Every structure is written in structure tokens, then in C-alpha cells.
Amino acid sequence: MDLEIGFKKNKEGVLTISLTGSLDSDTHAECDKKIQDALADKNIKALVFDLQGLDYISSIGFSLIFKTKKAMEQKGCAFAITNVQPNIKKIFDAVKVIPFENMDEVDEYLDKYIDSMSRRGKKENPDDNSRK
Secondary structure (H helix, E strand, C coil): CCEEEEEEECCCCEEEEEEEEEECCCCHHHHHHHHHHHHCCCCCCEEEEEEEEEEEECHHHHHHHHHHHHHHHHCCCEEEEECCCHHHHHHHHHHCCCCCCCHHHHHHHHHHHHHHHHHHHHHHCCCCCCCC
8 A cells, every 4th residue: 555645834834744555664764855845844843644535554654653753852842643443542542551672673563563463453444444
């Protein structure tokens, strides 16, 4: 599945990045480049990821979000995530308990866990046909 990336900046300097589709190994590089280009704007005071349309995320997608969060914190800017779908929220909640000291070791674990949680979330919502 592809990833659609939308950018909207308001006059207060809040940049909202909306993601629709799948943030994974096939889509993260383009997403990262577009985010880095957008963050070059020195007038950005806060960043909000709107994940309303995101129906799948892999460990590399999480890495991109956390990398962006860290970059915003280093610039002294606010960071938030909103409209997280239930199947992805479960993954965000679970990731908090996994140590991040060695990402190489947890990437494979996260991919397997994320795949199983995403599939489970789709089974709980059988009328959602957005990912097959």
C-alpha cells in the first residue's frame, strides 16, 4: 500500500503532517525526505502527526516518528500525535515497555509484533477493507 503525506501549516507555526496508508520499509524514505524538507522551515513552532488515515506502520515507520519527535525536541518545539487508529494505538502502547537501547535487536521483534497486532485489529474490524 502507498503512503499519502499531507502538510498543513497554520499562521501560528504549527505544522500538521497527515499520513494515509502504510508507513513501512517501502514508504519511509520518501516520507522522511518530505518531513526533513518541511522541518527546514525555521518558523515551525510545533509539529502534529495526524494518523487518522494511517492503517499500517512497521518498526521503521516508528523509528521515523521517534526520530522526528527527537528532532523537534532538540529544536525546542512541541510535538504531538493525534487521531491514532485503535490497531496502531495498541502498538504505540506496547512499544513503551520495550527497551530502546539496541534498536537493531528489537526491529525484528517489532515487525513481527506490529504485523500480528495490525492483523488482529483488522479482524476486530472486519468491515474495514482498507488493507488486504
